[in-house]
Amino acid sequence: MSAEPLDALDEAVALRAAEWFFLLQSADATEADRQRCARWRAAHPSHAQAWERAQRVGQAFAQLPPGIALPVLGRARRRAAVRALALLLVAAPAGWLAVRQTPARDWLADHRTATGERQALALADGTQLQLDTASAVDIEFDSAQRLIHLRSGAIHIQTAPDVQVPPRPLRVATAQGTLQALGTRFTVRQEADHVLVAVFEGAVQARPAAPGAGAGALVLQAGQQARITRGQAGPPAPVEPQADSWTRGVLHVRDMPLRDFVAELGRYRPGVLRCDPAVAGLRISGVFQLRDTTAVIDSLPLALPVAVAYRSRYWVVVTAPDS
Amino acid sequence: MSSVSTVHDRALSALYADHHGWLLGWLRRRLGNGWDAADLAQDTFVRLLLAPDGTPEKQRGWQLDEPRAYLTLIAKRLLANLHRRRALEQAYLETLAQLPEPLAPSPEQRALLLEALQQIDAALDGLPAPVRTAFLLAQLEGLGYAAIAERLSLSERTIKRYMVQAMARCIVHMP
Numbered sequence: 147m148s149a150e151p152l153d154a155l156d157e158a159v160a161l162r163a164a165e166w167f168f169l170l171q172s173a174d175a176t177e178a179d180r181q182r183c184a185r186w187r188a189a190h191p192s193h194a195q196a197w198e199r200a201q202r203v204g205q206a207f208a209q210l211p212p213g214i215a216l217p218v219l220g221r222a223r224r225r226a227a228v229r230a231l232a233l234l235l236v237a238a239p240a241g242w243l244a245v246r247q248t249p250a251r252d253w254l255a256d257h258r259t260a261t262g263e264r265q266a267l268a269l270a271d272g273t274q275l276q277l278d279t280a281s282a283v284d285i286e287f288d289s290a291q292r293l294i295h296l297r298s299g300a301i302h303i304q305t306a307p308d309v310q311v312p313p314r315p316l317r318v319a320t321a322q323g324t325l326q327a328l329g330t331r332f333t334v335r336q337e338a339d340h341v342l343v344a345v346f347e348g349a350v351q352a353r354p355a356a357p358g359a360g361a362g363a364l365v366l367q368a369g370q371q372a373r374i375t376r377g378q379a380g381p382p383a384p385v386e387p388q389a390d391s392w393t394r395g396v397l398h399v400r401d402m403p404l405r406d407f408v409a410e411l412g413r414y415r416p417g418v419l420r421c422d423p424a425v426a427g428l429r430i431s432g433v434f435q436l437r438d439t440t441a442v443i444d445s446l447p448l449a450l451p452v453a454v455a456y457r458s459r460y461w462v463v464v465t466a467p468d469s
Numbered sequence: 470m471s472s473v474s475t476v477h478d479r480a481l482s483a484l485y486a487d488h489h490g491w492l493l494g495w496l497r498r499r500l501g502n503g504w505d506a507a508d509l510a511q512d513t514f515v516r517l518l519l520a521p522d523g524t525p526e527k528q529r530g531w532q533l534d535e536p537r538a539y540l541t542l543i544a545k546r547l548l549a550n551l552h553r554r555r556a557l558e559q560a561y562l563e564t565l566a567q568l569p570e571p572l573a574p575s576p577e578q579r580a581l582l583l584e585a586l587q588q589i590d591a592a593l594d595g596l597p598a599p600v601r602t603a604f605l606l607a608q609l610e611g612l613g614y615a616a617i618a619e620r621l622s623l624s625e626r627t628i629k630r631y632m633v634q635a636m637a638r639c640i641v642h643m644p
Contacts, residue, residue, distance in 0.1 A: 157637065160640040163636075164640060171629060200636060200639075203636060203639040206585060209585070217560070217610075218561050235612070256499075257501060258499065260500075265501060418565075418641070419568060457565075
């Protein structure tokens with residue numbers, strides 16, 4: 147029997163086979179029903195073939211462990227489908243609804259990095275743009291402005307003065323609002339419901355997309371950072387030292403809780419990297435090469451009282467020793 | 470070899486020679502990754518080679534008015550497939566990570582299970598969310614139509630229709 151999908155199989159035949167499948171499965175099926183089905187199957191080779199396939203579909207599902215298959219196959223695709231997911235998982239652990247997705251628009255973005263990849267590029271006007279891990283941008287330069295759309299992830303920008311006269315403003319558009327560069331070096335990082343803007347040189351004006359009463363644009367000076375939500379920009383806080391160390395290929399941290407460190411390192415590594423709550427509060431400091439996350443993970447037991455459990459190459463848990 | 474297939478071969482070779490390099494560059498820019506781009510560029514042309522005889526473009530001997538537009542269309546479909554497969558694999562890894570140790574599948578089982586899930590996911594792709602949800606609740610949770618109808622606030626008749634619709638799709642698309 148052929149194993150390819152049946153493009154030639156009449157959709158009507160498939161529907162009929164599906165109807166028979168469910169009819170005979172139900173408790174109301176009679177002997178007469180079974181005989182009618184047998185006659186239908188015998189009427190044409192394609193009928194028998196479709197019936198066989200229906201049986202195989204049923205078997206394929208029967209072999210799946212529901213605890214795994216249901217959340218995976220039922221995962222949300224679009225915002226509208228989150229409701230469908232909630233219906234499937236009435237008593238779901240909180241992790242399901244936070245499954246990371248790469249929206250289709252990111253795959254078709256002008257510039258995109260995969261997990262663990264970083265990229266430096268020069269834009270048409272000489273502006274230096276660096277993409278962090280799993281990031282995507284669209285570039286839209288026109289006569290009025292130089293616009294970078296941040297679709298996901300994080301970027302580092304070193305602006306160049308526009309050669310055009312009069313010079314066009316350089317802006318970064320995000321889901322939460324628009325940033326305008328005022329001759330500057332800064333980073334923008336997209337989180338679930340806000341962007342984090344950190345300024346290293348010059349200044350950046352941040353304008354939330356839907357400012358509430360009393361909220362408005364905020365100008366961040368060098369050495370300041372702020373969270374921008376749809377409704378509000380700021381308040382400004384001091385930039386965390388070495389916040390842009392990723393642009394130099396390292397993760398430079400001081401006294402960071404292990405939970406946060408593992409989350410940060412996990413951004414650069416495909417798969418799953420977790421930290422056991424028992425050791426989540428331990429503090430870690432140092433400079434770590436992002437190029438080889440496995441080496442970093444393997445070095446953790448040398449610096450801290452932890453152990454590393456590899457369930458598979460891309461499913462790693464940092465735990466207490468002897469746990 | 471028949472003369473028709475020789476014509477096809479020549480036309481496809483010409484398409485490849487004229488456009489493979491361009492397609493590779495287009496994909497590289499979108500994927501930010503040379504290996505995926507090379508694979509998808511190859512897959513695009515393989516799709517043409519394996520196209521069923523009923524394909525209109527094949528029936529016209531692969532004389533395309535807009536070859537790059539056509540190739541882009543196929544490549545985008547493959548991109549969407551790749552995206553879906555990776556999203557499923559990511560969901561799968563996260564699911565496994567949440568399981569208590571005794572329930573976790575063995576390494577051998579894990580690969581087989583992922584393959585099975587990918588096949589089903591591909592077959593169900595494109596079904597409207599309620600149809601998919603109803604089908605999965607029945608097949609994986611063993612819920613009866615009455616229970617599913619209540620949960621989705623739909624009639625039992627609609628649920629029955631959804632089940633047939635989803636199963637028919639699987640019959641056609643699952644290997």
